[in-house]
Amino acid sequence: MVLTCLQASYRLDEIEWATLPGERPREAGRNARLAARGRSPVARMARVRIGETTGFGMSRISKEQATMLIGASATDMFEENGTVKEKFRALEFPLLDWLGKLAGRSVYDLFAWPGGPASRGKNEIKVPCYDTTLYFDELHLTDDQAAIDWMKREAQEGKDRGHRHFKIKVGRGARWMETRKGLQRDIAVIRAVREVAGPEGKIMIDANNGYTLNMTKEVLMETKDCALYWIEEAFHEDRVLYEDLKEWMTKHGMNVKIADGEGQADPQLMEWAREKIIDVVQYDIMKPGFSEWLHLGARLDAWGAGSAPHSYGNIIGNYASGHLAGAVGGFEFIEWDPADAEGIDGSSYRIEDGLVTIPDLPGFGIQLDDAVFSRSRRDSGWSVKRDGIQ
């Protein structure tokens, strides 16, 4: 259906790759495992040209891989439903952007289905998002009240940018603070952010595997009145421990969702989602990627589980991941890591009241400044062209 616009003569004529440096509104601090994430994420971008149309998007493709793919026929790159075949997944975001532009349809609309979450032909869609910027940004403050005020101010900055939902990094006592002090500060920060968010906002916590089961229970008990929405990566996923946590929550009348799946996820994770041992799956938006996520999301929908792709530090993921909501009913949130990069214009996306408006524009609806991208490609990137193409 989607592919009726493809002509057999379309070939992958050119692949260009470059990085565009970005800047966050403020420094992102440490998490339970890692040193400060800083202020300068980088967009790794590929632009493809097929016939008269170009498409671009995030990509980690190497020049060697590009050399293998160049010249391929467009009909070989896509499955019948419009997803990108595995061999071409290193280029899937540029290819989906290209397909949308060719068809004159947004990516979410390409994959929307009748009766699905976003009906075909609907103008823009609004997708929930959360502010993912609340890292351990206050570790330099030994005074607890000053630390709490610091994090409150950051949450307020997010609220001023249109956010209503917040994810808070926790697990300060795993590495960077003394165990008990870290736990207490985690709890105080959760309370402070709940105050800023108000009763309507959803609050998630993410321990980056820095808690034990018992620490998790302690934090959940101490913040029971904060009505957390999910706990993410409490500890490295473990069926026995998650079953224990679920049982304990039921006993104490809690309903905090268990979210997991980024990084080195357990291969059994989908199975655990089916069995309701976990509630929300968070594989990364770039790997396994958008096409695989459409497939995963459909399975999670069938099981009543949530889909919340991890997306951090790549700039474009803010704009790309919400397009899944066109097809995935259980799509929970876009993880929003704000950053601008010269040359990338995502201003057609708006955040208001905790929702991202995804524009009804062809492809992913982002504008790329050709001159900026071409300059960066000449300076630090590369391009591969099909034989005989100028």
Ligand SMILES: [Mg+2]
């Ligand atoms: Mg995480």
